[in-house]
Amino acid sequence: MTVASIPVPELSPATLSPALAIRAVRASYGRIEVLHGVDLTVPAGSVFALLGPNGAGKSTLLKVISGQMRPTAGEVVIGDKPVGKLPTEKLARTGLCSIPEGRGIFPNLTVRENLRIWTYRGGLSVKSVEEQTYATFPRLSERRKQLAGTMSGGEQQMLAISRALVTDPKVLLLDELSMGLAPLIVSELYELVGTLAAQGKTILLVEQFVTTALLVATRAAIMVHGKIQQEGTPSDMATAALSVYLSS
Amino acid sequence: MTSFLQYTIFGIILGAGFAIAATGLVVTYTTSGVFNFAHGAVGMIAAFSYWELVANHHVPVVLALVIILLIGAPIAGALVERVLMRRLHGATAERPIMVTLGLLVILTGVATIVWSPKNQYQLSPIVSGSFRQVSINLQYQQVLTIGIAIALVIGLRFLFSSTRTGVGLRAVVDDPGLLAMSGASPDAMSQYGWILGFVMAALAGVLLALTQEQTGISIVAMTLLVVNGYAAAIVGRLKNIPVTFIAAIVIGLLEDYIIYYALPHLSQGLNSDITLALPMVFLFIALVMLPSVRLRAVGRLSTVRVPRMPSGKESLLGGVAFFVLAVIASVVLSSAVVRGTNLLNLGGEIMALGIVGLSLVLLTGYSGQVSLCQFSFMGIGAFLMGKVAGGGSLLGLVAAALVCAVLGALVALPTLRLRALYFALATFAFADAVDQGFFQDSRVFGGGINVGRIVLPGLSFGGNRSEFLLLSVIFVLVALLVLTIRRSLFGRRLVAMSDSPAAYATVGLNLAVTKVAVFAIAAALAGIAGGLYATVNGTVGSSDFDFFSGIIFVLFVTVWSIRTVSGAFLAAVTFVVLTTFWSTGLGLVAGAGIILIGRAASGILGIDRLSTLLPLPWVKRASGGGDSGTLAGIGITPMGGEARVAG
Amino acid sequence: MSPVDEPRLASEPNGGGLPALTVSQVSVSFGGVSALTDVNLVVPPGTVTGLIGPNGAGKTTLFNVISGLQEPDRGAIHFFDTDVTMMKPYRRARLGLARTFQRLELFGTLTAGENVQVGLESTVKWWQWRHLRKALWRNSGAESARGDSTAVDALVGSDALAVTTPDRLLAEVGLGGMSNEQANAMPTGLARTVELARGLAIGPKLLLLDEPGSGLDEAESQALGTLLVRLASTGMAVLLVEHDMELVMRICDRILVLDFGHVIATGTPEAIRSDPTVQAAYLGAGSTSGGTQ
Numbered sequence A: 001m002t003v004a005s006i007p008v009p010e011l012s013p014a015t016l017s018p019a020l021a022i023r024a025v026r027a028s029y030g031r032i033e034v035l036h037g038v039d040l041t042v043p044a045g046s047v048f049a050l051l052g053p054n055g056a057g058k059s060t061l062l063k064v065i066s067g068q069m070r071p072t073a074g075e076v077v078i079g080d081k082p083v084g085k086l087p088t089e090k091l092a093r094t095g096l097c098s099i100p101e102g103r104g105i106f107p108n109l110t111v112r113e114n115l116r117i118w119t120y121r122g123g124l125s126v127k128s129v130e131e132q133t134y135a136t137f138p139r140l141s142e143r144r145k146q147l148a149g150t151m152s153g154g155e156q157q158m159l160a161i162s163r164a165l166v167t168d169p170k171v172l173l174l175d176e177l178s179m180g181l182a183p184l185i186v187s188e189l190y191e192l193v194g195t196l197a198a199q200g201k202t203i204l205l206v207e208q209f210v211t212t213a214l215l216v217a218t219r220a221a222i223m224v225h226g227k228i229q230q231e232g233t234p235s236d237m238a239t240a241a242l243s244v245y246l247s248s
Numbered sequence B: 001m002t003s004f005l006q007y008t009i010f011g012i013i014l015g016a017g018f019a020i021a022a023t024g025l026v027v028t029y030t031t032s033g034v035f036n037f038a039h040g041a042v043g044m045i046a047a048f049s050y051w052e053l054v055a056n057h058h059v060p061v062v063l064a065l066v067i068i069l070l071i072g073a074p075i076a077g078a079l080v081e082r083v084l085m086r087r088l089h090g091a092t093a094e095r096p097i098m099v100t101l102g103l104l105v106i107l108t109g110v111a112t113i114v115w116s117p118k119n120q121y122q123l124s125p126i127v128s129g130s131f132r133q134v135s136i137n138l139q140y141q142q143v144l145t146i147g148i149a150i151a152l153v154i155g156l157r158f159l160f161s162s163t164r165t166g167v168g169l170r171a172v173v174d175d176p177g178l179l180a181m182s183g184a185s186p187d188a189m190s191q192y193g194w195i196l197g198f199v200m201a202a203l204a205g206v207l208l209a210l211t212q213e214q215t216g217i218s219i220v221a222m223t224l225l226v227v228n229g230y231a232a233a234i235v236g237r238l239k240n241i242p243v244t245f246i247a248a249i250v251i252g253l254l255e256d257y258i259i260y261y262a263l264p265h266l267s268q269g270l271n272s273d274i275t276l277a278l279p280m281v282f283l284f285i286a287l288v289m290l291p292s293v294r295l296r297a298v299g300r301l302s303t304v305r306v307p308r309m310p311s312g313k314e315s316l317l318g319g320v321a322f323f324v325l326a327v328i329a330s331v332v333l334s335s336a337v338v339r340g341t342n343l344l345n346l347g348g349e350i351m352a353l354g355i356v357g358l359s360l361v362l363l364t365g366y367s368g369q370v371s372l373c374q375f376s377f378m379g380i381g382a383f384l385m386g387k388v389a390g391g392g393s394l395l396g397l398v399a400a401a402l403v404c405a406v407l408g409a410l411v412a413l414p415t416l417r418l419r420a421l422y423f424a425l426a427t428f429a430f431a432d433a434v435d436q437g438f439f440q441d442s443r444v445f446g447g448g449i450n451v452g453r454i455v456l457p458g459l460s461f462g463g464n465r466s467e468f469l470l471l472s473v474i475f476v477l478v479a480l481l482v483l484t485i486r487r488s489l490f491g492r493r494l495v496a497m498s499d500s501p502a503a504y505a506t507v508g509l510n511l512a513v514t515k516v517a518v519f520a521i522a523a524a525l526a527g528i529a530g531g532l533y534a535t536v537n538g539t540v541g542s543s544d545f546d547f548f549s550g551i552i553f554v555l556f557v558t559v560w561s562i563r564t565v566s567g568a569f570l571a572a573v574t575f576v577v578l579t580t581f582w583s584t585g586l587g588l589v590a591g592a593g594i595i596l597i598g599r600a601a602s603g604i605l606g607i608d609r610l611s612t613l614l615p616l617p618w619v620k621r622a623s624g625g626g627d628s629g630t631l632a633g634i635g636i637t638p639m640g641g642e643a644r645v646a647g
Numbered sequence C: 001m002s003p004v005d006e007p008r009l010a011s012e013p014n015g016g017g018l019p020a021l022t023v024s025q026v027s028v029s030f031g032g033v034s035a036l037t038d039v040n041l042v043v044p045p046g047t048v049t050g051l052i053g054p055n056g057a058g059k060t061t062l063f064n065v066i067s068g069l070q071e072p073d074r075g076a077i078h079f080f081d082t083d084v085t086m087m088k089p090y091r092r093a094r095l096g097l098a099r100t101f102q103r104l105e106l107f108g109t110l111t112a113g114e115n116v117q118v119g120l121e122s123t124v125k126w127w128q129w130r131h132l133r134k135a136l137w138r139n140s141g142a143e144s145a146r147g148d149s150t151a152v153d154a155l156v157g158s159d160a161l162a163v164t165t166p167d168r169l170l171a172e173v174g175l176g177g178m179s180n181e182q183a184n185a186m187p188t189g190l191a192r193t194v195e196l197a198r199g200l201a202i203g204p205k206l207l208l209l210d211e212p213g214s215g216l217d218e219a220e221s222q223a224l225g226t227l228l229v230r231l232a233s234t235g236m237a238v239l240l241v242e243h244d245m246e247l248v249m250r251i252c253d254r255i256l257v258l259d260f261g262h263v264i265a266t267g268t269p270e271a272i273r274s275d276p277t278v279q280a281a282y283l284g285a286g287s288t289s290g291g292t293q
């Protein structure tokens, strides 16, 4: 899976204020703790790739950031405000967009109705949302009256991602963006990620395809067993990732 | 001809009332994914409140309507959403059914206390007067009902398909978390949905009550009147409002024609009031006519954690301990009489009912099929026990098992292709039809059938004590059987079938056979239980197996834990003790219990925190088992638990 | 519709025998939108056949048709020489056709071991005393399997229950020691593997895999590839739908490309990779160097 010539913003993380900071976050499902104190700083305008084997807790971390799960300790800071107990929908309206792993759509609504839900983010019209989505994914325009749950896996994933495109978020969380998508579309989407970053959006990206992710990333970290094991430049992490996967 | 026209118009008016009820059901289902069994009960409360305000306290009609529809119903809806429904997302399919049944039971219980069924409750029309059109007398009231129904259908259709709020209301059922991530508050959405549903239920209640001018309103009739709406809502597949409306009108017409044309000829041979069973017949027909669900991969995993299964040795030890305690109890209680009731006798009833509970563990706990008609099989079993071979014979028990197994298979066959909710509705209809059409027929139980003590070859169970011990042994054996089934491949198949039907078929297993088999086995168990119950009791009558009691019993099993054998036993204890000593509280306790446990899949026995709070040794031991459950993931050792409680 | 109309791929590896699966002229449409149009394909035993194509091309629909969850409008499905077109899903499975799902369909409240065991026992009648007796004492029956050869190798088309146990089967797909985990609490990658093991447990002659690699990390998908190759070497026919081109190119003997419900190309991985139509429809321009990431 190769991505050709993606505009990667030349920004050094040190010069930027963080758009997203995670401080000593712990989280658990019932009695089982899966995040054991995670620290992570994502500079504004960067594409941050979070890598790691399955079950490391990456998706859990994204759930904590987007407010769907409360951390048992630690805090999440977006911009300069601690998120605290803000409910998920408030966070979403302040400009955080999270595309969850797997199914990020409403299966019993039609494509068009799904798009209508995206307008809850505020300041959007149904018409512009539809236009933008269909321009990026012409496939969806043929399916606008179909129940989203009956579409193919990839079409559903396109619909899910359309929310990130149309809602103009400041911070974007993408969990396994490429899952179930054809290579052609994956490379198109990563180009898009690059474009979004160039527009100044901050993107935190979880991805199984290390190479693909590192091509667009400006910074990366590896998570293992609920902890950040290493953090660094994409090229450093590429070699590090290899050894982590082999040892796991 | 004039009379035909007259009946047709009456039918349409009746249908319009049903339509309002049915649309309300559809609205609630669309906005919450919950089929609200309490919809009729909410309408009933609204109707009685209307009576209270207008007829009793002479509040002006408009003010009364404002109080009920714009203040009372919304507050109640919001409250129910907040306290009950919000917690249910992600619960097992059976849970919303149980919770709304609990609400139904509570509301009827409260209503019975507030508005004694002994009194008459008469209402007069909101708008009086009438006009004549082509020799037919129409009341303004009736025209109003039709008008409201049509306006609602158009308005709701617009809301759900053409407004963002309407789409949001539907979205919350699919995925509240995602709705929140999209910037809308799922809690608010689901609250609006329930408010809307309650207002519609109240509106239907008041309007339907006004059609009951001649007879006055009654709690049961008002609650069940809405069942007419069930059938229409099912025809509309719980989502299509216009189709629901048309179906409701058709049902109104059919009911009217049947009552005026067919019934006078039909009912001569019948001793029961067949009109009461009509809605259920319609419901059953609507269900049978539904297209089968396509086997489809849904890709959604339940998040429910289940209790650990005890091993064979553990169960056997538990069983023996249970029996030893039963022996001790039989000695201690041999002549204990509380308020005129022999406790050993009660003990026997508990064991018999416990077996019905076990049939539910098998059917609902393991295979996820909700059955609301186990009491019907129990009643049929009791009837056969009383009639076959002069009563009290072992043959009676065999007959009970066989007949119920066959009946069970017959109920399951046309409905097994439907999904869990529709299956539950079918058993609901069947239970009521059996109650109204068979049990209540005076020739069936009459004043009660005398059933002799059970006679086994070479043994006599003349005394209370020996009979109690016999029943304890049978209970233990059935419990062991159920646990063995769960450990056997059949048990794994039951769970697998309810977890993923599509995967079940693609590993080479036949869904239909498994479903019919488990339903027949459960029906046979309930039939045997009924036979045993009859011999313990000496006499059985129609009221022993009535429809509502059956529902309440299912609720108790769910409250204790429908996944464990202990749950079945404790439910039987609770049910029998309450029925004997505090029957008014029966429904209220069951309803309160179900509200308390919310979505905990394994009931009280499965709640982590409770088990660590209570200083009960067997619960402690179980929760120390290192199970990694998030919710109810602890392994109660069922037989052990029972043994303690019995002693 | 006879399978003879179908162009036989006699020159393919193992082509001498009957194909495990023959799909002839299959069409499916959903309310006017056609998802599959006159699809023909064969899957020979002992190979891994890749089925790739853009999103919405009809791959999952084809799997549903083959496994009996979707009735085709036209066309026929043959499993070896049996016409299964009208057969119920469970009957096809009993003939030796197993599948996994794009979105997991596990028995969520059973343990991983029990999931596999349901598959292993799928041919057993539940009233058979032998199995009931085991249940009297143990939580999981079927502990006493014979034979020492690795279970997976002996599985194909056999009475799986006689060859292996859930624990051993899980161990061989890399899930040793996981058999008591409740399935719905397992991480995606492992859960996918449980689903695969459950499919293997019925002793299939044909295995349909719908994106088994999605959600797997690199180590896991490496292991998956090795397992699939090994399965094919035992004589099993594997039909693999997958978007991870690296995996597909590495392990497939032959690849079919579906686009808008039509088969647009068939051939070896090399041929497919350099096929311009496939590049345009699916792989993308950058893919000439693709497959190695």
Ligand SMILES: Nc1ncnc2c1ncn2[C@@H]1O[C@H](COP(=O)(O)OP(=O)(O)OP(=O)(O)O)[C@@H](O)[C@H]1O
Pocket (backbone or CB within 6 Å): A143, A146, A150, A151, A152, A153, A154, A155, A180, C030, C033, C034, C035, C053, C054, C055, C056, C057, C058, C059, C060, C061, C062, C102
């Ligand atoms: N039940 C249905 N109703 C309507 N259209 C459907 C239905 N099922 C599938 N489709 C359509 O048929 C087409 C083929 O779907 P299918 O799921 O087979 O694609 P796929 O090749 O598996 O794609 P992906 O790689 O994205 O999973 C899609 O365009 C989908 O929208």
Ligand SMILES: Nc1ncnc2c1ncn2[C@@H]1O[C@H](COP(=O)(O)OP(=O)(O)O)[C@@H](O)[C@H]1O
Pocket (backbone or CB within 6 Å): A029, A034, A052, A053, A054, A055, A056, A057, A058, A059, A060, A061, B303, B630, C185, C186, C187
């Ligand atoms: N809903 C859940 N209930 C219980 N455990 C869970 C749940 N979701 C994830 N886990 C567990 O938490 C750990 C981290 O999972 P996840 O965050 O999904 O990892 P990743 O996204 O890195 O693959 C895993 O061990 C997984 O089993």
Ligand SMILES: [Mg+2]
Pocket (backbone or CB within 6 Å): A058, A059, A060, A101, A175
């Ligand atoms: Mg993840």
Ligand SMILES: [Mg+2]
Pocket (backbone or CB within 6 Å): A152, A153, A154, C059, C060, C061, C102, C210
């Ligand atoms: Mg697919």
